[in-house]
Amino acid sequence: PAITRDRLRVAIQKSGRLADPARDLLASCGLTWRESRDKLFCYGESLPVDLLLVRDDDIPGLIADGVCDLGIVGRNVVVEYDLGRQAGGAPGALEEWRQLGWGTCRLDIAINDDERWAGAEQLAGKRIATSYPHTLGRWLSERGVEADIVTLSGSVEIAPRLGQADLICDLVSTGGTLAANNLKPVETLLHSEAVIAGPTHPLEDGRADIADMLLRRMDGALRLKE
């Protein structure tokens, strides 16, 4: 039986780059809320919309499992999650319901400063450190390149210096972190921004109307900012 609920539940990042802009966006839609003591759950006061504050990596799974209805998260996280599901033989579970235009960054291949870049073929047999193994794996296989993907959950940019990998595939915004580690971006796998992620199917029961209203207000708020 499908889960029925008369309140919409939106997952946002608890702390990090997307946390404040996500809260600001929801506040600009007229949402006010009360935080629980543990600050993991926010009860919506002005609208029947509750917030769950989590790590960004947990947001796709919460939506896929129906625990949350929508989430505010980077496209990079959504794409990686769905490719991971598909690698396991499951269908994709998520769709971008809106693009928010902030939190922009790229998922780039970066190599040592002093190396020359001649194209993807030179990656054959190389060790590539990344937190995005499925997105990188798809990009490599589309090019028929077999490389060794070293999956790291953080500090990817120091992996070449530590001898863990020959190069990296990581998120880049200004390129400052890469430069500080003597790396340079050479290929872009994905252009990312914050998105409203939701299921591939429409919401059911009263939540459909609540989501419609929230998204309409969001569209208005986003238009005002342009």
Ligand code: ATP
């Ligand atoms: P969490 O504790 O929630 O797991 P995190 O460390 O994974 O946090 P942040 O560094 O806060 O996440 O980044 C969140 C999102 O911000 C990224 O997934 C990406 O979409 C976006 N972003 C924008 N610019 C950058 C950047 N330069 N580096 C990393 N992420 C960026």
Ligand code: ZN
């Ligand atoms: Zn994260």
